[in-house]
Amino acid sequence: MTERTALLIGEQGVKRLSEAKVLVFGVGGVGGFVCEALARAGVGQIDIVDNDVVSESNINRQIIATWETIGQAKTELMQKRIASINPACRAEAFHCFYLPEDKTVTDQFHFAAYDYVVDAIDTVSAKIDIIIRSKGAGVPVISSMGTGNKLDPGKFEITDISKTSVCPLAKVVRRELRQRGVNDVKVLFSKEEPIKNGGRTPGSISFVPSTAGLLIAGEVIRDLLGLNTK
Known part of the structure; x- marks a missing residue:
């Protein structure tokens, strides 16, 4: 499955990815x-953390969400999907809600054992904790800011948290990290003004969060291969 990938990154690049461990x-x-x-890029280990199950409202944007998977744990579904895509990839599923105050959960994760950490959750306190633990372990981390109430995936950027604007979630995360003296944090955010939908539940559409996820994965892969110089 790596033949076409090797044409881009070489056999050494394929080997590097096969040895990489990423925590999502x-x-x-x-x-x-x-x-x-x-x-699909050939990363050798992907550990996944989530406590949610698929609901009907997920079907418009989540790759594991179908009418047949409603009610099933997202981590288990993704674990099976990874195995069906890349049998050589080791994937461990952690079906839990990550909160910094729940040590029975947080103590399961040894951040230093990974080559990269991806934060794609919504809870601010958990995002801050994941970033701090990753940086404390010397592991690269990238954090996703808000993708709800957006319609233009072309407005996404990957930059340092200090350079973010517009995004309400980025504003909160930026403030919380600054108060803790944490800097140099890579994030994905959108410069698009959020669309007001009249309710508290954010609107979503198929092509926006998916684009954000692919952009983050691309950044992770290029970092793992040492291709990002900026």
């Missing part, structure tokens, strides 16, 4: 496509 928090609209792209 969140297997929703963004995280699901992160896992999809990492598995």
Whole structure:
């Protein structure tokens, strides 16, 4: 399955990815496509963390969500999907809700054992904790900011958290990290003004979170291969 990939990154690149271990928090609209792209690129280990099950409202944007998978755990579905795409990829599913105050959950994860950490969850306190733990372990981390209420995937950018604007979630994360003296954090965010839908539940569409997930996966892969110089 790596023949076409090797034409781009060479056999050494394929080998590097096959030896890489990536920890992905969140297997929703963004995280699901992160896992999809990492598995198809030949990453050797992808551990996935999520406590949710598929619901009907997920079908419009989540790669594992279909009418047949409603009610099933997202981590288990993604674990099976990874195995069907890349049998050589080791995938461990952690069906849990990651919160910094729940040590029975957080102590399961040894961040230093990974080559990269991806944060694709919504809870601010958990995002901050994941970023801090990753940086403390010396492991590269990328965090997804808000993708809800957006219609233009061309407005996504990957940059340092200090350079973000417009995104309400990025504003909160930026403030919380600054208060803790944490800097140099890579994030994906959108410069598109959120669309007001009149309710508290964010609107979503098929091509926006998926694009965000693929952009994040691409950044992770290029970093793992040492191709990003900026």
